[in-house]
Structures are given as C-alpha cells and as structure tokens.
Amino acid sequence: MKDAPILRSYAVLYLIFLYGPIIILPMFAFNDNTIVSFPLKGFTTKWFAEMWSDPNLRIALQNSLIIALSTATLSTVLGIFAARASVRYKWPGKTAVVGLIMVPLVLPEMIVAMALLVVLLSIGVPLSIFTIIMGHVLICMPFAVAILTSAFQSLDRSLEEAALDLGEDAWSTFRLIVLPLVMPGIMASFLITFTISIDEFIIANFLGSGKPILSVYIFGQFRFPAKVPAMLALGTLLVAFSIILLTIAEYFRRRGVAKTGGKNSGGFL
Amino acid sequence: MAQSQSSEAKTGYMLVAPPLLYAVLLLAAPLATVLIYSVLTGENGAVSLPMTTENFTTVWTGRVYQAIMARSLYVSMLVTLTTVLLAYPIAYFVSFHVRPERKALWLFLITIPFWTSYIIRVALWRTILGYNGIIDSTLIGLGVTSEPLNILSYGVVSIIITLAHAYAPFAVLPIFVSLEKVDRALLEAGQDLGESRWTTFLRVTLPLSMPGVIAAVLIVFIPTVGDYVTPELIGGGKVPMIANMIEIEMLKKRDQAMGSAIAVTAMSIVAIVSILFVLLNKRFIGGTK
Amino acid sequence: MTFSEDKPVMIEFRDVHKYYGDYHALRGIDGTIKAGEFFSLLGPSGCGKTTLLRTIAGFEGISSGVIMIDDRNMAGVPANVRPTNMVFQSYAIFPHMSVAENVGFGLRRDPRTKAEKAAAVEEMLAMVGLTGYGDRAAHELSGGQRQRVALARALILKPKVLLLDEPLSALDKKMREHMQVELIKLQRQVGITFILVTHDQEEALVMSDRIAVMFEGGIAQLADPETLYRRPNSKQVAEFIGTMNFVPATILSEVGGKVEIEAKGLGKVTLDETQSPPPRGEEPVVGLRPETLTLLFPGQTTSERKVDGLIDEVIYFGDMTYYDVYLGGTDVEVRLSMRNVPGRPILDVGTRVEVAWSPEALVLFR
Numbered sequence: 032m033k034d035a036p037i038l039r040s041y042a043v044l045y046l047i048f049l050y051g052p053i054i055i056l057p058m059f060a061f062n063d064n065t066i067v068s069f070p071l072k073g074f075t076t077k078w079f080a081e082m083w084s085d086p087n088l089r090i091a092l093q094n095s096l097i098i099a100l101s102t103a104t105l106s107t108v109l110g111i112f113a114a115r116a117s118v119r120y121k122w123p124g125k126t127a128v129v130g131l132i133m134v135p136l137v138l139p140e141m142i143v144a145m146a147l148l149v150v151l152l153s154i155g156v157p158l159s160i161f162t163i164i165m166g167h168v169l170i171c172m173p174f175a176v177a178i179l180t181s182a183f184q185s186l187d188r189s190l191e192e193a194a195l196d197l198g199e200d201a202w203s204t205f206r207l208i209v210l211p212l213v214m215p216g217i218m219a220s221f222l223i224t225f226t227i228s229i230d231e232f233i234i235a236n237f238l239g240s241g242k243p244i245l246s247v248y249i250f251g252q253f254r255f256p257a258k259v260p261a262m263l264a265l266g267t268l269l270v271a272f273s274i275i276l277l278t279i280a281e282y283f284r285r286r287g288v289a290k291t292g293g294k295n296s297g298g299f300l
Numbered sequence: 301m302a303q304s305q306s307s308e309a310k311t312g313y314m315l316v317a318p319p320l321l322y323a324v325l326l327l328a329a330p331l332a333t334v335l336i337y338s339v340l341t342g343e344n345g346a347v348s349l350p351m352t353t354e355n356f357t358t359v360w361t362g363r364v365y366q367a368i369m370a371r372s373l374y375v376s377m378l379v380t381l382t383t384v385l386l387a388y389p390i391a392y393f394v395s396f397h398v399r400p401e402r403k404a405l406w407l408f409l410i411t412i413p414f415w416t417s418y419i420i421r422v423a424l425w426r427t428i429l430g431y432n433g434i435i436d437s438t439l440i441g442l443g444v445t446s447e448p449l450n451i452l453s454y455g456v457v458s459i460i461i462t463l464a465h466a467y468a469p470f471a472v473l474p475i476f477v478s479l480e481k482v483d484r485a486l487l488e489a490g491q492d493l494g495e496s497r498w499t500t501f502l503r504v505t506l507p508l509s510m511p512g513v514i515a516a517v518l519i520v521f522i523p524t525v526g527d528y529v530t531p532e533l534i535g536g537g538k539v540p541m542i543a544n545m546i547e548i549e550m551l552k553k554r555d556q557a558m559g560s561a562i563a564v565t566a567m568s569i570v571a572i573v574s575i576l577f578v579l580l581n582k583r584f585i586g587g588t589k
Numbered sequence: 590m591t592f593s594e595d596k597p598v599m600i601e602f603r604d605v606h607k608y609y610g611d612y613h614a615l616r617g618i619d620g621t622i623k624a625g626e627f628f629s630l631l632g633p634s635g636c637g638k639t640t641l642l643r644t645i646a647g648f649e650g651i652s653s654g655v656i657m658i659d660d661r662n663m664a665g666v667p668a669n670v671r672p673t674n675m676v677f678q679s680y681a682i683f684p685h686m687s688v689a690e691n692v693g694f695g696l697r698r699d700p701r702t703k704a705e706k707a708a709a710v711e712e713m714l715a716m717v718g719l720t721g722y723g724d725r726a727a728h729e730l731s732g733g734q735r736q737r738v739a740l741a742r743a744l745i746l747k748p749k750v751l752l753l754d755e756p757l758s759a760l761d762k763k764m765r766e767h768m769q770v771e772l773i774k775l776q777r778q779v780g781i782t783f784i785l786v787t788h789d790q791e792e793a794l795v796m797s798d799r800i801a802v803m804f805e806g807g808i809a810q811l812a813d814p815e816t817l818y819r820r821p822n823s824k825q826v827a828e829f830i831g832t833m834n835f836v837p838a839t840i841l842s843e844v845g846g847k848v849e850i851e852a853k854g855l856g857k858v859t860l861d862e863t864q865s866p867p868p869r870g871e872e873p874v875v876g877l878r879p880e881t882l883t884l885l886f887p888g889q890t891t892s893e894r895k896v897d898g899l900i901d902e903v904i905y906f907g908d909m910t911y912y913d914v915y916l917g918g919t920d921v922e923v924r925l926s927m928r929n930v931p932g933r934p935i936l937d938v939g940t941r942v943e944v945a946w947s948p949e950a951l952v953l954f955r
Contacts, residue, residue: 038393045390049413049468052424055434059427070441113319120312128316132323137518139526139570141543142563145550146330149337149560169326172319192648193681195668197695197746207697211685223415230417233528233543237551246419253423253533263427266420273416281408 053270060264065257078264088265091243095229098160098244102167103225109168110175110220111213117176118183129176136173140233143170148237158240166234171224178223182216183209215283222280226273334560342557355561365545365562372541373569375456376525379463383520384513386464387471391512392505394472395479407476414469422533425462429534458534463524471516478512479505514581522570542566596623598657599750599782600645605654607640607806614640615651616806622784622799624749627776629785629793632803633829641803642752642786647671659749674743675752678759680735682727682742688714689723691738695746713741716775733764740775750782757792769795790830794818802826818878822866824954827876834882834923835874836916838953848953850875854916855896858948865953873955881950882925884912884942886933891945898944900936910935914944 063075082088116122117129135143147166156162186209194204232246239247249265252258339351359365394406413421428434439445482505490500528543540548542562550559600622607615615637622628630638643649644656647668656663658672674695683691693710701709714720717737722730730738736756743751756772757765773796776783787793793800794814801811810822821827824835841849846862852875860875884898885891901922902913909926916923925944929935936942 035393035397038389038397041389042393045386045468046409048386048465049410052421052428052465053413053416055428056420056424070437109319109322112315112317116312116315120308120315122309122312122316125312128320131328132319134323134327137522137570137574139523139543139566141526141528141546142334142567143327143330145546145559145563146334147326148550149556150330150333153333165326168322172322176319187679187681189677189679189681190683192646192668193675193677193683193742194694195648196646196673196675197742198669198698200667200669208683226415230419232419237547246417249417249419249423250529250533253419253426259423259427262420262423266417266424269420270416274412277412277415 056263056270057267059260060267062260065260078260079268082261082264085261087243087248091245091248094160094242095235095245098163098167098235099225099228101164102171102228103221105164105168106171106175106224107179107217107220109172110179110224111217113172113176114179114183118180118186119188132176133173135170140170140231144234144237147234151238158238160239160242162238162240163235163244166238167228167231170231170234171227174227175220175224178220179213179216182213182219186212218283219280222276226276229269334563337557337560338564339561340557342555342559346556355557356565358558359561359565368540368545369542369565369569371539372525372566375459375539375541376463376521376527378456379460379467379524380517380521382460383464383467383471384475384516387468387516388475388513391472391475391479391509395476395482407473410472411469413465418466419529419533421466422462422530425458425465426533429458429461456539459530459539462530462534463527466530467520467524470519474515474519475509475512478509478515482508511581514577518574518577521573525570525573526566596625598622599624599626599659600784601655601657602641603655603657605641605644605656606652607637607644607649608652614806615644618654618808620801620808620811622750622782624782625780627773627783627785627796627798629787629797629800630803631787631790631793631800631829634788636803637806638786638788638803639754642675642754642784645671645750645784646673646675646752672749673752674746674748674750675754676736676739676743676756678755680739680756680759682730682735682738684727686727687723688719688725688727688730688738691727692723692741692745694742709745710741713745716744716778717741718771732760733768736760736768740772744779744781748781750784753783753785755786755788757787758789765792772796794830802829804829819950820863820866820952821876823869824871824874824876827952827954832879832924833876834879834925835876835954836921836923838873838875840873840955850953852951854919854921855946856894856917858951860948860951860953864949864951868955871955873953875951875953877923877946877950877952879911879924879926881947882914882923883945884914884925884927884936885945893945893947895943895945898942900938900940900942903935903938905935912936914942916944 058071060078061074061076062071063073063077064071113129113132117125144166147162147169151158151162190208190212191204194208195201199207230246232250235244236247236250249262252262338355339353341348341350341352342355359369390410394403394410398406426433430436486504486508487500490504491497495503525541526543527541528547531539531541531544543566546559546562546566549555549562598621602618602620605615605618606613618641630641632638640649644651645658645663647663647666663671683694686694689707689710692713693706696706696709699706710723711720714723717740719734719737719741722734722738727735727738739756753772757768760768769792772783772785785793785796794817797814799811799813800817801808802817803809804825810817810826812820812822817826817830821830821833827833836852836855838850838852841851841857843849846865848860848865849857850860850873851857855875858875883891883893885895896917898914898916899918900912900914902911904911904913908929910929911924911926913922913924915921923944927933
C-alpha cells in the first residue's frame with residue numbers, strides 16, 4: 032500500500048468529526064456544570080442520579096424495550112420468511128413483492144408515519160404501543176430482509192440437498208442445517224432492528240398515544256436547557272449500550288464467518 | 301424431492317405471504333389511502349367528497365408551501381453534496397490505502413456512530429453549535445473571538461453540519477463498495493500507458509465508482525428531504541421542511557387532505573429525483589463500457 | 590471388457606425427458622446401469638449429465654419416462670428415502686459440524702446405540718484414510734480431505750448407488766490423479782454401483798467400467814472405455830474423446846457390412862462393420878488416432894501400410910513429440926505422436942518421411 036499522508040490525515044480528521052460528538056457526550060455527562068460549555072468544571076455523577084430519578088424515564092425505557100424487542104422479533108421472523116422465499120424459491124412476481132417490502136427504505140419516514148396514522152385514525156384503531164410496533168416493524172423489515180437475504184445467499188444450496196440425501200426431510204433439514212448456518216445473520220438482524228427501533232423517533236412520536244417512549248422523551252427533554260446534562264448522561268449510557276450490542280453483533284458475524292471457514296471481509300450492511 | 305416448478309412457486313408464495321400481507325396492509329393500503337385523500341376535501345380531521353385538485357393547486361402555487369418545498373430540496377441537496385464530497389476521500393482511502401485485513405476494522409469504525417442514538421447525536425450538535433455552546437466557549441477560551449458565534453442561529457448551516465454527520469456512513473459504504481470493485485490492473489494499465497496518478501483517477505477510478513456515488517446520493521437525499529427531527533431540534537422550528545409541514549397540516553390544522561397532498565408531492569419529488577439519478581447511473585454504466 | 594455383462598441391472602432409464610420451462614434438458618434417455626459397475630456420465634458442460642445424475646438422486650423430478658432403481662419405480666419417491674447417496678461437487682460438508690458429526694449425519698434416525706454409531710463412523714473414517722480426524726472442524730480440512738469426508742458420509746448409509754458429481758474437479762492435478770486411483774480401489778472394496786459425472790474424458794477413461802457420452806440432453810454412445818476410444822460411433826464422440834485425425838474419404842463399394850473406401854492421401858482401404866458405425870448423412874471421413882500412425886526413421890521398415898509424408902510442424906512435449914504431417918503429397922494433414930526414446934532424433938520441419946499406418950485403426954464417419 033502506498034503511503035498517502037494527505038488522505039491519511041483527512042481520514043483521521045473525518046473520524047474526529049464522526050466521533051467528536053460521541054466523545055463530548057461523556058465529557059459533559061460527568062461535568063459538574065449545568066451549562067454545557069468549556070472549561071470543564073469538575074467530575075460528578077449527579078446527572079446520572081438526576082436522570083434516573085425521573086419516573087417518566089423508567090416508564091419510557093420500559094415501553095421502548097417492549098417496543099424494540101417485539102419489533103426486532105417480528106421483523107426478523109418476517110424477514111426470514113421473505114429472505115428464504117426470495118433466495119431459495121423461484122416464483123413469478125418476486126421482484127415486485129420484494130420491492131414492495133423494501134419500499135420503506137426509500138420513503139421518508141414521515142410519509143410512512145402519516146399514511147399509517149391516517150388509516151389508523153379512519154378505522155378507529157386507538158394509538159398505543161402496538162401501533163408503534165406496527166410502524167416499526169414496517170421500517171425495520173427491509174433491514175432484516177437485506178441482512179437475512181445475504182445470510183441465506185451465502186448458504187450453499189447443496190448443503191440442504193446433502194441433508195435431504197442423507198435421509199432428512201424438509202423441516203429437519205431446515206432445523207439442522209439452514210437455521211444454524213444463518214444464525215449469525217438472524218442475530219445481526221435482531222440486534223440491528225432492535226437498535227433502529229429504540230432509536231426511532233418519528234413513528235414513536237406520531238403513532239404513540241402520548242405515553243413516554245425513550246426517543247420521544249429525550250427529544251422533549253432537550254428543549255429544556257436545565258435538563259441537558261441529565262440527557263447527556265442518558266446518552267452516554269445509550270451509546271455505551273449500542274457499542275456493546277454492536278460489538279456482540281460483530282463478534283457473532285465474525286464467528287459465523289470463521290465457522291464456515293470463509294474470508295472476513297466487509298462489515299454491516 | 302421431485303419439485304415441479306409450480307410446487308416450488310407455491311412454497312415460495314406460502315413463505316412470502318406473511319411479510320407480503322404485512323406490507324400490503326400496513327404500507328400499500330395506507331399509501332393508497334393517502335393518494336385518495338389527497339384529492340378529497342379535508343376539514344376538521346375528516347375528509348369528504350367531492351373530488352378536487354384544489355389541494356394540489358394550493359400546495360404547488362401557495363407561496364409558503366413553495367418556499368418550504370424549495371427550502372427542503374435546497375437543504376437536502378446541499379446536505380447530500382456535502383456528505384458525499386466528504387465521504388468520497390474516506391471511501392477512497394479505505395479502499396486503496398488500507399491493508400485488506402484492516403478494511404473491516406475501518407468500516408466498523410465508520411459505521412459505529414450511525415448505530416448510536418440519532419436523537420442524541422442531533423441534540424448534541426445543538427449543544428455544540430448553540431449560543432455559548434461548546435464551539436463558542438472553545439473559541440472564546442482560545443481568544444479567537446470575543447463574541448459568541450452562535451452557529452446554530454444560521455439555521456441552514458447547522459442543519460447541514462448535523463445531517464452530514466448523521467448520514468456519513470450511508471455515503472461512505474456504497475462508494476467504498478464500488479471502489480472495491482475497480483479492477484486494480486486497470487489502474488496499473490492506466491499508469492503504464494503514461495497517465496499520471498491524478499489523470500488515472502479522473503479517467504478510470506472516478507467513472508467506475510460513479511454507481512456507488514449515485515447510490516450514496518440517493519441514500520442520503522431520500523431521508524434528509526423528509527427529515528423531521530433536525531429542523532425541529534436544530535432549526536428550532538424556524539427552518540421547517542416538508543416533514544414539519546406535513547405535521548402542521550395533518551395534526552395542527554387537522555386537514556388530512558392537504559397533508560396527504562403534501563405527502564404525495566413529497567413522494568413525487570423523491571421519486572423524480574431518484575429516477576433522474578438512476579437514469580444518470582445507467583448512462584454512466586453505459587458510457588464506461 | 591466384459592465385466593458388466595453378466596451383472597444384474599441396478600438402474601434403468603426408459604425414455605426419460607426433462608424440461609425446464611421451454612428448455613429440453615433431457616431428450617429421451619434410455620439405458621441401464623449394472624450393479625457394482627463404475628459408470629461415468631461424460632460430456633461437455635450443459636449436456637445434461639448433472640441433470641441426469643440429479644434425477645437419479647431425486648433432486649430433480651422428470652417430465653416423462655421412468656427411472657427404475659433396483660426394480661423399483663422412483664416416480665414420487667423423495668430424495669431422502671431413495672437408496673442413493675451423493676458426493677457433491679462442492680462436497681457440501683456441513684461447516685458447523687466436526688468431521689465425525691458430518692460422517693455420522695445420516696445415522697441420526699438409525700436405531701443403533703451411540704457407541705455403535707461412533708464405531709461405524711470410525712470404521713468409515715478408517716476406510717477413507719482419515720482415522721483420528723473425527724474431532725477436526727470441517728473447515729480445517731484440505732480439499733482432498735473434504736472429498737474423503739464427503740465419501741465417508743455418503744457411504745456410511747450403505748447405499749445401493751453412490752452418485753459422484755464432478756468430485757475431483759476442485760482438486761489440483763496431482764491430487765486428482767491420486768484420488769482417481771483411490772476411488773477405483775474404494776469402489777472395488779465396497780462393491781457398490783458408482784455413477785460419476787465428469788467433463789474430463791481422461792478421468793472417465795481411467796476410472797469407468799462403462800461410459801455414457803452425452804451431448805445436448807441425449808446419450809450419444811454408451812460403451813466401455815476401449816470401445817469408446819477405438820470405435821467411437823460418431824465424429825462428435827471421436828472429437829470429444831482424445832485427439833482424432835479426420836481424413837476425407839469416398840465410398841467405393843459396400844458389400845455385406847464391408848465398406849471399401851478411398852481415403853485421401855492413404856489410398857484404398859476395406860473396413861469391417863465395427864469400423865463403420867451407422868451413417869448420419871455427413872460428408873464421409875475416416876478418423877485415426879495420432880498414436881496409430883508411426884514415423885519411419887531412416888532404415889526402419891514396417892509390415893503395415895505406409896505413405897510418404899512431409900513434416901509441417903513439430904511440437905515437443907518432453908516424453909512425446911507431435912508431428913503434423915502432410916500425407917502422400919496431398920493437402921491432408923494429420924497429427925501423429927512419437928515417444929521420445931534415447932537415440933531417436935527429433936526431426937525438423939520440412940523433412941520428407943514415411944508414415945506407417947494400419948487399416949485396422951480407421952473408423953468411418955459418414
């Protein structure tokens with residue numbers, strides 16, 4: 032590899048730009064000053080205590096966890112169906128059907144949210160956590176399908192035939208061969224859809240019943256300058272949590288790659 | 301497993317039925333509803349006949365609507381341009397100047413910020429760019445300036461910074477993928493034929509990576525044109541964009557027909573821009589053959 | 590090569606057709622494969638050989654016709670209950686299982702005890718020369734070892750027929766030649782019918798008792814290797830297997846199976862019925878293999894017929910030299926191969942030589 036000092040320094044600057052806000056987050060979460068500005072005043076953990084003392088946060092967290100777990104499960108299961116159908120079987124109209132499922136990727140979220148809202152209101156479905164889950168599954172499914180499709184594609188078709196040939200039926204082949212081999216993809220899909228759901232704001236905001244949801248709660252709190260340090264504390268925890276989840280996901284992905292003896296290349300998406 | 305084609309198709313349909321049904325009921329049907337609502341008359345949270353094109357006339361000719369849509373397009377195009385321009389050198393660096401076994405690590409590093417809370421990242425920029433925020437206090441502390449710059453008050457600039465940051469990995473990844481596909485032997489051939497590294501880049505690498513650039517443009521443009529959070533948090537509601545306008549019509553004015561008309565217009569804008577870029581992409585692929 | 594003749598029939602094809610949509614992949618396959626036979630399906634890619642193998646395994650249904658295995662009609666019998674097992678081109682070793690788990694995979698529904706199954710796995714591993722490899726992870730194996738695992742895994746179920754889909758194509762040349770011999774030995778040892786799909790004519794000739802040469806969805810010739818090589822029944826088969834010179838010919842007379850011809854540059858020859866496969870309405874040519882022609886070095890004589898020649902090209906191959914020679918002052922050029930033995934010179938381009946040939950080596954295609 033040729034050395035490229037200018038590109039290399041640009042790359043470092045770019046990473047600083049990317050990570051700057053994330054590094055600032057814990058800096059001010061532990062800073063003993065209500066106003067978020069330099070110079071730093073002193074170390075404190077009081078913002079974490081203040082953050083946790085708000086009962087609304089705990090409700091929001093609980094609601095968000097319910098939503099994210101349900102969303103991740105549902106969208107991954109639906110994703111398995113769609114990915115398996117599109118990779119393994121030939122059927123007319125595949126492009127159109129998969130295209131429809133993937134549409135939320137290229138549709139501004141606001142439009143998805145409003146379209147759903149209009150229909151829900153007109154047929155009289157009360158807004159609740161369930162309506163949020165409905166919306167989240169819709170926008171998470173394309174990600175699940177994309178990840179799982181590549182997982183199913185990397186599966187050698189003759190492995191399934193070998194299992195059939197050795198006396199297994201279609202279902203036991205799926206259970207003994209297909210499922211274990213796409214498991215890293217399933218894990219990755221679960222974690223990524225979970226993260227998207229926890230993070231999502233627009234649907235949570237407009238399809239919710241006003242019950243506190245984590246992202247909506249954070250959005251609201253940031254409007255009050257006095258609440259900002261506590262939100263930075265919460266943000267620090269969330270970022271730490273995301274990075275742990277991602278590292279686990281990456282670990283599973285690499286283990287999946289190593290297990291099948293493949294070469295490790297690329298990352299998410 | 302004597303699978304005839306029809307039984308294979310049947311299995312395929314059975315498998316895809318649950319996700320398809322979901323998408324039809326919760327996506328296709330609502331979008332169709334919005335389409336129908338957009339040509340009805342809306343009042344007090346309900347719609348009624350007769351059919352009319354008045355909503356669209358209002359959206360397309362009303363000065364406020366025009367201004368907001370123009371601004372949405374302008375802002376998201378600036379964001380897209382900035383993001384893609386900033387991302388290209390990084391993608392190039394990782395693809396051409398990072399050892400193969402380290403590439404995954406670099407991509408991982410670039411994608412991590414994307415998976416941290418979007419709301420928090422946006423809100424952070426507010427505290428960084430805001431009046432007496434981190435940039436102001438740093439600059440004053442360093443004696444560069446004595447007055448707070450309050451970059452946040454320049455709505456559009458702060459929106460661009462925030463969104464360019466938020467969508468960085470989306471832009472880097474597709475460009476990286478297309479650069480990885482560039483045959484290294486072609487570049488050596490170019491230099492072998494006496495071209496400088498720069499002209500080789502312009503004549504070989506850049507055209508070959510255009511599909512990735514165009515994918516990056518679309519991936520950044522589509523969500524930014526419909527972004528809601530950033531104009532609210534960063535622009536402080538002073539720089540409303542299409543999404544905020546839809547909210548106002550749908551929920552504050554309770555005019556679902558007008559809201560639908562704006563949504564349909566926004567979808568059309570996205571579709572037209574996407575098709576333009578996809579056509580551009582086709583021309584590029586055709587041209588490099 | 591009468592090995593197969595007295596054996597009972599293991600597989601029988603009766604007018605088997607297979608369509609993929611409009612594409613006619615198998616066009617009326619007829620024929621039998623005998624029990625205990627090493628049988629090869631040989632042909633270029635796209636000729637239908639793999640499709641035919643997969644219809645035996647049950648991975649592909651057939652559009653019409655009958656496939657019988659061991660006197661049982663296979664219509665509607667799924668792959669998992671057919672008395673066949675397969676070694677896949679990619680080996681299809683389950684990557685998430687150890688070698689022993691792979692080999693023992695087919696025993697999952699076997700009523701035997703765990704210990705008995707483990708013993709069976711060990712026995713199979715020993716048979717393919719992988720004793721002690723049971724605990725290895727599948728991806729730690731080399732190509733040749735994967736091949737052996739795939740063999741052991743398929744053979745542990747004691748199938749009536751073992752199907753091998755281009756099993757050696759992923760190996761390098763040395764390993765391939767080694768495995769060819771191993772496979773032959775293994776087949777003799779277990780006595781099971783082996784059906785090998787290959788596009789490599791040399792491999793088919795080396796390994797098989799009988800070979801079906803396939804082109805465009807049909808069997809062009811089904812014969813033992815020697816017949817296939819010496820008496821191909823069409824120009825297409827002759828060209829596909831080894832190298833064949835073609836010399837234009839005119840038919841002079843035909844009496845009771847004997848055909849008298851005039852071959853350009855060679856003269857009049859009388860051929861018997863084995864040298865004259867059924868006519869196909871083509872321009873008549875006679876084919877002869879390079880090694881059936883001999884250059885006569887100065888002082889050498891021959892009891893065979895001979896013809897004058899002019900060397901046009903010399904290709905040195907180490908153990909052999911190929912000469913392209915114009916025959917009898919005509920524009921007919923043939924290639925002949927000579928072993929390079931000590932004291933035998935390599936002749937130059939332009940040398941006038943005599944070429945010995947035997948009428949018995951000719952085959953007429955018309």
